[in-house]
Amino acid sequence: MGLTLTEKIIKAHLVDGEMVKGQEIGIRIDQTLTQDATGTMAYIEFEAMGVPRVKTERSVAYIDHNTLQNGFMNADDHRFIGSVAKKHGIYFSRPGNGICHQVHLERFGIPGKTLIGSDSHTPTGGGIGMLAIGAGGLDVAVAMGGGAYYITCPKIVKVNLTGKLRPWVAAKDVILQVLRIMSVKGGVGKVIEYTGEGVKTLSVPERATITNMGAELGATTSVFPSDEVTKQFLKAQKREEVWTPLAADPDAVYDEEINIDLSELVPLAACPHSPDNVKSVEEIGKLKIDQVCIGSCTNSSLLDMLKVAHILRGKTVHPDVSLAIAPGSKQVLNMLAMNGALADLISAGARILESACGPCIGMGQSPNSKGISLRTFNRNFLGRSGTKDGQIYLVSPEMAAASALTGYLTDPRELGDMPEFKLPEVFNINDNMIVPPVPAEEMDSVEILRGPNIKGYPETKPLAEDIDAAVSLKVGDNITTDHIMPAGAKILPLRSNIPEISEHCFEVCDEKFPERAKSLGKSIIVGGSNYGQGSSREHAALAPLYLGVKAVLVKSFARIHRANLINAGILPLTFKNEADYDLIAQGDELVISGVRKAVENDLAELTVLDKTNGKEIPVLCELSGRMKNIMLAGGLLDYTREQLGK
Ligand code: MIC
Numbered sequence: 156m157g158l159t160l161t162e163k164i165i166k167a168h169l170v171d172g173e174m175v176k177g178q179e180i181g182i183r184i185d186q187t188l189t190q191d192a193t194g195t196m197a198y199i200e201f202e203a204m205g206v207p208r209v210k211t212e213r214s215v216a217y218i219d220h221n222t223l224q225n226g227f228m229n230a231d232d233h234r235f236i237g238s239v240a241k242k243h244g245i246y247f248s249r250p251g252n253g254i255c256h257q258v259h260l261e262r263f264g265i266p267g268k269t270l271i272g273s274d275s276h277t278p279t280g281g282g283i284g285m286l287a288i289g290a291g292g293l294d295v296a297v298a299m300g301g302g303a304y305y306i307t308c309p310k311i312v313k314v315n316l317t318g319k320l321r322p323w324v325a326a327k328d329v330i331l332q333v334l335r336i337m338s339v340k341g342g343v344g345k346v347i348e349y350t351g352e353g354v355k356t357l358s359v360p361e362r363a364t365i366t367n368m369g370a371e372l373g374a375t376t377s378v379f380p381s382d383e384v385t386k387q388f389l390k391a392q393k394r395e396e397v398w399t400p401l402a403a404d405p406d407a408v409y410d411e412e413i414n415i416d417l418s419e420l421v422p423l424a425a426c427p428h429s430p431d432n433v434k435s436v437e438e439i440g441k442l443k444i445d446q447v448c449i450g451s452c453t454n455s456s457l458l459d460m461l462k463v464a465h466i467l468r469g470k471t472v473h474p475d476v477s478l479a480i481a482p483g484s485k486q487v488l489n490m491l492a493m494n495g496a497l498a499d500l501i502s503a504g505a506r507i508l509e510s511a512c513g514p515c516i517g518m519g520q521s522p523n524s525k526g527i528s529l530r531t532f533n534r535n536f537l538g539r540s541g542t543k544d545g546q547i548y549l550v551s552p553e554m555a556a557a558s559a560l561t562g563y564l565t566d567p568r569e570l571g572d573m574p575e576f577k578l579p580e581v582f583n584i585n586d587n588m589i590v591p592p593v594p595a596e597e598m599d600s601v602e603i604l605r606g607p608n609i610k611g612y613p614e615t616k617p618l619a620e621d622i623d624a625a626v627s628l629k630v631g632d633n634i635t636t637d638h639i640m641p642a643g644a645k646i647l648p649l650r651s652n653i654p655e656i657s658e659h660c661f662e663v664c665d666e667k668f669p670e671r672a673k674s675l676g677k678s679i680i681v682g683g684s685n686y687g688q689g690s691s692r693e694h695a696a697l698a699p700l701y702l703g704v705k706a707v708l709v710k711s712f713a714r715i716h717r718a719n720l721i722n723a724g725i726l727p728l729t730f731k732n733e734a735d736y737d738l739i740a741q742g743d744e745l746v747i748s749g750v751r752k753a754v755e756n757d758l759a760e761l762t763v764l765d766k767t768n769g770k771e772i773p774v775l776c777e778l779s780g781r782m783k784n785i786m787l788a789g790g791l792l793d794y795t796r797e798q799l800g801k
């Protein structure tokens with residue numbers, strides 16, 4: 156029986172467990188990436204493990220999220236990360252060099268290699284045939300120290316692409332269509348593998364848009380084959396030597412299959428407030444808009460920017476619309492400057508932002524009250540833009556640019572003939588903003604530069620014999636990490652200060668939560684399905700840990716968040732019968748007796764006694780052997796220290 160591409164890469168990297176779907180496996184990690192919003196913590200954790208030099212083939216630390224530098228905190232974090240990188244064998248991509256995923260694809264990604272990144276959009280690397288997975292910072296720290304990365308051996312979904320996109324229909328529309336079919340939780344436990352004749356009609360940046368936003372499916376990752384198109388892209392990046400051809404075997408067996416005829420797709424938009432709330436322009440109707448933002452790791456490649464520049468050339472942005480554009484990397488921005496396309500953007504009235512995440516994570520450019528904003532980004536969760544009642548639509552760069560001119564949501568096919576947009580034969584290569592680490596023998600000369608806002612990892616405790624605690628919060632379905640631990644200009648600077656950032660935990664849902672949790676001392680959170688979807692930020696587990704949360708009981712979890720809870724030593728529980736969710740109210744006193752013994756003895760089913768109403772509720776605690784040991788130790792950091800000590 157033949158293998159899928161995913162299985163081939165996993166097989167070549169398998170270091171623990173067997174390739175049996177649904178079972179936990181450990182894979183060797185070739186490359187890691189971090190960004191600054193998760194990176195400071197990841198490097199504090201790496202330091203705590205006491206490993207002198209990274210053991211990966213390549214590790215890169217990017218600065219791209221917190222570049223507003225409102226106050227000293229962000230700049231201190233940058234300096235800290237830069238110094239850790241220099242000392243411990245990590246390449247450092249300085250602020251201004253671009254968004255981690257865009258730069259990594261351009262300069263470091265290698266087909267067939269494994270990459271984990273402390274950012275949920277790490278699957279961007281799947282665009283060149285990497286097995287690239289988003290993870291919590293602590294998992295990345297462990298991988299830098301040479302440890303394996305653990306995932307549930309995934310089911311593989313084949314997305315069979317046929318035909319060719321029609322003019323002005325974009326790669327963004329492909330992934331929006333997949334989201335429409337599968338929903339934001341349809342990818343949990345799965346890898347999405349793209350195959351078929353249609354693949355070769357898509358360029359690498361287009362493929363990367365698709366794998367990038369596969370994160371919104373909840374998928375482990377998404378991957379394209381590595382073919383002549385990949386080779387050409389790497390050649391243009393002067394990295395042809397890292398290319399290898401890769402594809403699934405013709406007789407590979409998949410768990411699910413989706414067929415998409417590219418030539419039948421139409422321009423789509425994800426409507427507020429979920430990336431899977433997808434409609435066509437026609438279905439949405441004439442929608443007047445206030446703002447357009449173009450950029451983010453999903454749509455900020457040179458190809459995207461050239462299309463936008465073409466659409467804007469010689470025109471002026473509609474008087475009621477504010478247009479902001481953030482090219483994805485220094486390479487992209489530089490090339491736009493060199494070929495004159497930047498002048499087209501500026502002349503049309505675009506507000507050019509630095510090459511960074513910017514408005515995607517609420518770092519500036521929040522829309523006006525109730526403002527309607529079209530964004531080429533990947534997430535439109537309520538409040539993420541920084542405006543509580545902002546209405547965010549996720550669209551392609553083509554639709555964004557066309558709409559910026561007309562002032563309402565516009566089908567880009569109205570633009571008429573589309574010229575052929577070609578990638579250059581050679582990109583402008585200049586890695587002068589990537590600082591290499593010092594050689595190992597000089598590492599002692601590098602001083603680690605800490606600022607006063609950089610605090611340590613919160614206190615952890617081994618799993619208690621019993622959990623006896625009140626429900627400090629009850630929430631519904633599809634709670635995102637942006638609900639649990641919001642980002643934005645006010646809160647992101649606190650990423651290296653858990654006590655401070657915890658004051659904002661769940662503030663979107665209930666401003667009183669931190670105070671209540673602290674006064675309870677220890678507590679339990681109850682939630683619905685797909686709890687913790689979205690970001691990889693481990694702060695969504697570390698803040699609850701700091702606030703005394705001992706367990707989270709929900710209908711179902713998103714993959715990365717569940718792993719982050721375990722890493723933080725918080726027990727992840729699911730209802731055996733989803734309907735029992737209704738039995739528990741906020742404030743109820745819950746008791747889970749003998750929880751430690753149960754974990755030690757491999758009991759996957761526990762009973763929660765609701766002391767307030769006397770009900771007994773069966774819950775599941777499905778942990779692999781490794782996860783059990785992590786839970787018993789009080790979290791991954793304690794567990795890793797124990798292992799290294801052995
Ligand atoms: C995001 O898009 O939400 C982020 C900000 O990139 C996060 C990481 C973070 O919270 O720092 C992600 O997607 O993992």
Ligand code: SF4
Nearest residue numbers: 276451452512515516
């Ligand atoms: Fe940055 Fe937005 Fe991409 Fe997250 S989704 S990495 S915030 S650009």
